[in-house]
Amino acid sequence: MLPKIYTNVPGERSLAWGKRLGEVECRNTTYLAEDWPIFWERADGVNVWDVDGNRFLDMTSGFGVAGLGYGFTAEALRRQSDVLLHAMGDVHPARVKVELCEVLSKITYEKWEDKKGKCLFGNSGFEAVEAALKTAVLATGRAGILSFEGGYHGLGYGALLGQGIGWFREPFEGQIAKVTQRLKFPREEEGLDDFLEQLTKVDGSKIGAVLVEPIQGRGGIVVPPEGFLAALREWCNKVGAVLIFDEIYTGFWRTGKMFACEWDNKAREDSRGSVVVPDLICLGKALSGGFPISVCVGRAEVMDAWPESGGEALHTSTFLGNPMGCAMALEAIRRYQETETESLVREAAEKLESGLRKLESLGMVKEVRGRGLMMGVEMDCGERVLDLTKALLREGVIVLPDGPKGDVLALTPPLGISSEEIDFSMELLRNLIEF
């Protein structure tokens, strides 16, 4: 449904909630200003309603979580919450944890190479990344990490090792081990040559993990050149490092394939597609459609670097494999596997991209880029994107700035967004930019 505004945005109620929050929440969490934020009351499909009754179109899917739209896994949550809210994840687990592990194995390593995958669950996305980094240390005995400028892997201390947006790391640098080497993330139009040259200079004997997003999200929606992932795969094979794809953002159709690593390998155009198979893949966000659950899935022989448990797990957490998260993820994956999902995403993606391409001729638009329903509009400066973000909100459309300088307007709508909703937001965007 298209937006409908009843009061100013933010309305009086949102402003009042903002005032209350400012007194009791840690600074630097929720951004509070005279014209920001709105407080959410409920959401359904592509829409969000705020406490003032205004209806918005969410072009972010709530940080990429809402997958096929808000509420598409709510019934699974209701059913599960009637019977079991919590179990003892690594001691006496819920049955649904087993089912989810089996399904995750099927849609990754069993599909890609007829081998089992094994799972290690977390709550937030960064925990899946940390589980992957620990796995790499156990598998290789090497602490070194190769990651990328502009890469975003979450903000836990372990995940900060891979963080490629400097200002997230800087205040905490004193507590972060100096084990990471960062390379420039190549852009599609640059080709691979410079990157391959940089890669030859890296001392592979020190690197245990290569941590990379197949398409950078928070780094400003950056698509690498074709062959990039395949080159990393080859390099990891050569030096014996573990290749980790962080698909927390790109996973579950966001880029037009179930996983973004299924785009990249010309050498492997067989019946399974052109997938570059990582040793470990990190998933979160759209995995459940709204419950904090994440997972590191790995090729079984790599995951088996973890020793057999003698009763006390070396890595776990209180809520590991929470049954509500597992039930929602099972339902989400069932829906993602329906045959119509692919065409739904393809049609919406084509519509969104063609709408955005029409903006390229406008002076202050530097570039339109992305893949599938993960698109970015780079503008001439970050202030412009912030102004646009706020102006769009006032008209009923939720978007976010991205990129280290905040100069990219990111658009990652729910996969089921309609053509009418895309047209509406494109027209609005054009009018606001021209104005």
Ligand SMILES: Cc1ncc(COP(=O)(O)O)c(C=O)c1O
């Ligand atoms: C690629 C990627 N990895 C990891 C994370 C961290 O996930 P979370 O914020 O759930 O910890 C994010 C969050 O935006 C992400 O985009």
